Amino acid sequence: MTVKHSQAYVQTPLIESPYLSAINGCNVYLKLENTQPSGSFKLRGLGTLVSQRVNSSPKVHFFTSSGGNAGLAVATAARSYQKPCTVVVPSTTKQAMIRRLEKLGAEVIVHGNQWSEADRYLREELMTSTPDNVDAVYCHPFDDPVVWEGHSTMVDEIASQLNAKPDAVILSVGGGGLYNGVIKGMERNGWLDSVPVIAVETEGAPTLHKSIEAGKNIVLPEIKTVATSLGAAYVTKTTLDNAMNKSQTKSVLVTDKEATSAVYQFADDHKFVIEPACGAALAIGYEDKLKGLVDLKPTSNVVVIVCGGCAVPVDQLASMKP
The missing domain is CATH 3.40.50.1100 (Rossmann fold)
Structure with a gap:
């Protein structure tokens, strides 16, 4: 619940x-x-971002590329508002972290060998292919x-x-x-x-x-x-x-x-x-x-x-x- x-x-x-x-x-x-x-x-900042965008569309979907604390923050915030979240992580991400993200309800995709590759895939391929009626919100870990x-x-x-x-x-x-x-x-x-x-x-x-x-x-x-x-x-x-x-x-x-x-x-x-x-x-x-x-x-x-x-x-x- x-x-x-x-x-x-x-x-x-x-x-x-x-x-x-x-x-x-x-x-x-x-x-x-x-x-x-x-x-x-991380939950303060990324939770604030999620809260500001959560009502922007009936079909808002949050995306981030951190396999660490930023990913956990976005997943936690999205879960608190019962909204979908996708996290793309590099192959170096530990299985324990992937399981933790999945337990929070996030869809986890492994791509690339480092964060920059995971982030590029998220922004340039994954988010651009979402349906037109979905408001895809990008959550940068710190910038x-x-x-x-x-x-x-x-x-x-x-x-x-x-x-x-x-x-x-x-x-x-x-x-x-x-x-x-x-x-x-x-x-x-x-x-x-x-x-x-x-x-x-x-x-x-x-x-x-x-x-x-x-x-x-x-x-x-x-x-x-x-x-x-x-x-x-x-x-x-x-x-x-x-x-x-x-x-x-x-x-x-x-x-x-x-x-x-x-x-x-x-x-x-x-x-x-x-x-x-x-x-x-x-x-x-x-x-x-x-x-x-x-x-x-x-x-x-x-x-x-x-x-x-x-x-x-x-x-x-x-x-x-x-």
């Missing part, structure tokens, strides 16, 4: 982490986006202003829950969707000029970091990281503009080992299983890197966006133990 909602996503908790607070000598809060129904923050607007709502929640302006916000960056949304929300709440954003990537997927260094958008020739959800070959143009011109953004790299160690430690401390992509942001706290990035006092409040992710089976946790 499914229930129709006015929105697909839910308000998530903001809790203090006594463990990270002790390590860093300040108040560290966790925005638990991993508790979204789809398992990650869409509507998606960013959805993600920005978490900042409104943080403002209400913390009842104060944070002294820093830490988040992971892949293609830039989450980052763009947080910047948008910070701008709306008047934080942009005074609250630094720590934008974290792994050393094997430094797309934003390299783009900032070059002063222009670059495309990574290859990605080598266990944090596969951060493996975007490029960031959006808006992401680079936000980082260089609109905010106090500090781009930071962590190692794969630091990211996976944070996954294990977070599971031990807070009893949540997350992806290494999310562990990258938490590694800033667990590795005591904050002091070198922002001026902190014992009364300072730092918010970490726990973006979530469903790509790590529980039986893999032991291999991530520091």
Whole structure:
């Protein structure tokens, strides 16, 4: 049984982490986006897109090309509105993820060896062949202003829950969707000029970091990281503009080992299983890197966006133990 909602996503908790607070000598809060129904923050933005288009036609059909958290978000949102959803995934997608998508009611098609091939097939062949009376809605995993607007709502929640302006916000960056949304929300709440954003990537997927260094958008020739959800070959143009011109953004790299160690430690401390992509942001706290990035006092409040992710089976946790 499914229930129709006015929105697909839910308000998530903001809790203090006594463990990270002790390590860093300040108040560290966790925005638990991993508790979204789809398992990650992606449901905010993509759920917003689905909700805006769900009544555009009696025969609306949602399409996306992500075999990861974006695919789960679109499938979850479409299911909540009882609308059809098709997800095209590359052949590298794990069977467990395909089964998860199918359990949500999505039609799953495997095509190509990488995301770009799956996405091209979806847009140029599959969607163009739908019947004329079907409103085929394309859901890009991260490069869409509507998606960013959805993600920005978490900042409104943080403002209400913390009842104060944070002294820093830490988040992971892949293609830039989450980052763009947080910047948008910070701008709306008047934080942009005074609250630094720590934008974290792994050393094997430094797309934003390299783009900032070059002063222009670059495309990574290859990605080598266990944090596969951060493996975007490029960031959006808006992401680079936000980082260089609109905010106090500090781009930071962590190692794969630091990211996976944070996954294990977070599971031990807070009893949540997350992806290494999310562990990258938490590694800033667990590795005591904050002091070198922002001026902190014992009364300072730092918010970490726990973006979530469903790509790590529980039986893999032991291999991530520091």
